Every structure is written in structure tokens, then in C-alpha cells.
Amino acid sequence: MKPQLQLTVDCADPDRLAAFWAAALGYRVEPAPAPFPTWRAYWLDQGVPEEELGAGDCSDSIVDPDGTGPRIWFQQVPEAKAVKNRLHPDLGVSGGRGVPFETRRERVRSEADRLERLGATRLRSEDSPDTGSCSVLMQDPEGNEFCVH
Structure with missing residues (x-):
């Protein structure tokens, strides 16, 4: 099984x-x-x-x-989170590299904004048209890291 x-x-x-x-x-x-x-x-x-x-x-x-x-x-659990996650979720919302960079950037920013309204915290953004990379590192309401890309 x-x-x-x-x-x-x-x-x-x-x-x-x-x-x-x-x-x-x-x-x-x-x-x-x-x-x-x-x-x-x-x-x-x-x-x-x-x-x-x-x-x-x-x-x-x-x-x-x-x-x-x-x-x-x-x-x-009784103890608070103390260190960086060894495993974290990645939320893919951009549509991938087949989608124009500006569209992907808008999708990622929009999703990060929505997640902030739900209680997440934005830690840093990577926004590089040269490499085609667009992502936001965030934390959930208890500090667990995750990425939006």
C-alpha cells in the first residue's frame, strides 16, 4: 500500500x-x-x-x-520557533517562465499582498528581469518561512 x-x-x-x-x-x-x-x-x-x-x-x-x-x-507544541525552517512551502502562482516576466511579477506581487492581508509578513523580494526570477520570501503568522514565486 x-x-x-x-x-x-x-x-x-x-x-x-x-x-x-x-x-x-x-x-x-x-x-x-x-x-x-x-x-x-x-x-x-x-x-x-x-x-x-x-x-x-x-x-x-x-x-x-x-x-x-x-x-x-x-x-x-510548548516551545516557540527558534531557527530557520529546514523545509518550507513554495507557492507557485506566476505561471512559469513561459509567461511574460511583467505578468509573472504582477501575479507574485498580488499574491504576496493577499497573503499579507491574511497575516503573513514579507521578508524580501527578488525581482530580476535579467535572470527572469521573481519571488517573495514570506513568513506565516508564527514565523514559518515560505516562498511565493
Whole structure:
């Protein structure tokens, strides 16, 4: 059997990051199993102690509505992020080098602007018509790096 890929992101506020990344990727927050109104209600029913659940309603995973992308789980951990990510997402929005540079640049800038409105921080931009490179390095609301290109 082929393994299924789930990405796990350690974080302080799983509900917040799940909402951010769902909006960023066009995913949706994974609904709790029926008949439970929330994940918290589900986990309590399964015997998980209240003190292990943290704050919020435990909506801490997101899924691709098309079912093609991996499930992403935001796992609450006590320690803060301390170093640069060893793995980071790249969000390809430009259309690739077959698209005119100015069009690609506008697409990347527009997406970076949208992600800033969602709570991301722009760290630096690379905008080089000579090499055809156009990208923005960003951080999500908890400081995890990702690129828009």
C-alpha cells in the first residue's frame, strides 16, 4: 500500500495557522467527524483529557477540497520557533517562465499582498528581469518561512 502524506506543522496556535493556511492554499479546515459539532467535542468523546486539547475548538487540520493535496495538521507544541525552517512551502502562482516576466511579477506581487492581508509578513523580494526570477520570501503568522514565486 502506498503511504499517504500528511504534513505536520509545530505551532503555538493551531486554529489560527489552520485558518491562515486554508485561506492561503485554497484548502478548507477539516470538518469534525459526524455527528460531532467540533473536533474538541470529538476528542473529548474519545477520552482525550481537556488539558491536552489546548485552546480553541481544535480545528487544527486542513484538507484540499479536491482531495489531491496532502492533509496538513497543525500540532500545538510548548516551545516557540527558534531557527530557520529546514523545509518550507513554495507557492507557485506566476505561471512559469513561459509567461511574460511583467505578468509573472504582477501575479507574485498580488499574491504576496493577499497573503499579507491574511497575516503573513514579507521578508524580501527578488525581482530580476535579467535572470527572469521573481519571488517573495514570506513568513506565516508564527514565523514559518515560505516562498511565493
